[in-house]
Amino acid sequence: MTSKILVTGGAGYIGSHATLALLQAGFEVVVLDNLCNSSVESLLRIEGICGKSPQFIQGDIRDRGLLDELFSSYRISAVMHFAGLKVVNESVSNPLSYYENNVAGTVTLCQAMASAGIFRLVFSSTANVYGEPAQVPVREDFPTGALTNPYGRSKFMVEQILQDLAMADSRWSIALLRYFNPVGAHSSGLIGEDPNGIPSNLLPYISQVAIGKLKQLSVYGGDYPTVDGTGVRDYIHVVDLAEGHLKALEKISTKAGVNIWNLGTGQGYSVLEMIRAFEQVSGRKVPYQIVDRRPGDIGESWADPMRAEKELGWRAKRGLQQMMADAWRWQSSNPSGYSTCLPQATPDSTKSRTN
Numbered sequence: 001m002t003s004k005i006l007v008t009g010g011a012g013y014i015g016s017h018a019t020l021a022l023l024q025a026g027f028e029v030v031v032l033d034n035l036c037n038s039s040v041e042s043l044l045r046i047e048g049i050c051g052k053s054p055q056f057i058q059g060d061i062r063d064r065g066l067l068d069e070l071f072s073s074y075r076i077s078a079v080m081h082f083a084g085l086k087v088v089n090e091s092v093s094n095p096l097s098y099y100e101n102n103v104a105g106t107v108t109l110c111q112a113m114a115s116a117g118i119f120r121l122v123f124s125s126t127a128n129v130y131g132e133p134a135q136v137p138v139r140e141d142f143p144t145g146a147l148t149n150p151y152g153r154s155k156f157m158v159e160q161i162l163q164d165l166a167m168a169d170s171r172w173s174i175a176l177l178r179y180f181n182p183v184g185a186h187s188s189g190l191i192g193e194d195p196n197g198i199p200s201n202l203l204p205y206i207s208q209v210a211i212g213k214l215k216q217l218s219v220y221g222g223d224y225p226t227v228d229g230t231g232v233r234d235y236i237h238v239v240d241l242a243e244g245h246l247k248a249l250e251k252i253s254t255k256a257g258v259n260i261w262n263l264g265t266g267q268g269y270s271v272l273e274m275i276r277a278f279e280q281v282s283g284r285k286v287p288y289q290i291v292d293r294r295p296g297d298i299g300e301s302w303a304d305p306m307r308a309e310k311e312l313g314w315r316a317k318r319g320l321q322q323m324m325a326d327a328w329r330w331q332s333s334n335p336s337g338y339s340t341c342l343p344q345a346t347p348d349s350t351k352s353r354t355n
């Protein structure tokens with residue numbers, strides 16, 4: 001029988017790429033998404049890419065009744081959990097909504113999973129949990145928890161809750177995937193990142209400057225002890241990231257307890273290197289100005305991806321050129337993200353409900 005996977009937040013940026021990868025690998029997928037920062041259009045486009053679509057349930061991970069109903073209606077074997085809030089500034093001004101959605105929401109999800117007898121979970125964590133690393137590349141056994149904002153703390157708290165859970169009940173198999181900086185889009189240009197309002201992450205901001213929606217990029221800090229003074233990060237193509245999730249899912253079906261894997265490339269690029277690479281690929285100028293550092297930012301961080309390579313047989317394959325080309329294809333063919341689309345009929349297999 002085909003294995004059915006629940007993907008929470010499956011209409012969002014990373015969730016939609018993971019949903020596509022799962023469908024392409026032959027899984028059946030149920031997407032649960034409250035659409036607070038995503039569009040059901042992404043799911044229609046997935047069908048356009050692979051000819052298959054997930055079941056869609058519009059709803060919230062905090063809704064226990066809905067989760068119980070979902071788990072009794074579908075034979076779910078594992079959950080990939082992407083649903084959550086992710087804007088650092090917003091988390092500083094509205095911490096309770098971050099703790100409610102990210103922490104309490106995950107607790108409710110795990111309670112519903114346990115009572116339905118489902119114990120396999122792949123969780124979207126972040127390299128943010130390492131705070132300012134004492135050295136690079138960053139390994140999974142480096143210290144975590146010295147965080148500067150409620151978003152990062154909410155992810156760190158969930159990591160700890162999941163570790164306690166696996167300690168208390170050996171039936172759980174959990175993957176904590178610590179993402180570095182996901183960028184790019186599917187090579188079809190049909191699905192990609194569609195941030196609400198002005199983007200806070202680098203590549204969506206660069207793309208919107210290139211398309212003329214924003215005037216210029218502020219480069220946060222030119223005085224870091226890095227190659228050119230600007231911040232260095234490990235940018236990873238979102239399709240590589242999605243493939244990492246599939247490998248993790250496969251692994252936890254035979255490996256109990258909590259498993260932590262960095263998902264990064266092992267290669268860092270500075271902000272100025274990113275601007276230059278984007279200009280080269282797009283043929284557009286990206287005007288920028290170096291301004292003060294952004295509070296809470298760190299100088300440099302990139303992954304040691306060896307554990308994932310050894311244990312999962314996974315490594316990122318797509319380089320900087322492809323990240324930029326795919327990001328630009330998505331941005332230039334969807335200048336206003338998913339909202340440019342005309343309303344379309346919902347496919348038969350896409351079921352929608354609100355609670």
Ligand code: UD1
Pocket residue numbers: 086088089126127128151152180181200201202203205217218219220221230231232233271294295296297298
């Ligand atoms: C940010 C978040 C982090 C989150 C991650 C992924 C902060 C402090 N950190 O990390 O919690 O997990 O996104 O969503 O917000 N940059 C500019 N100008 C811009 C935007 C960014 O110069 O307009 C620089 C940053 O200073 C940094 C690099 O670009 O050096 C990457 O920034 P960003 O995409 O925001 O990612 P992180 O800072 O790594």
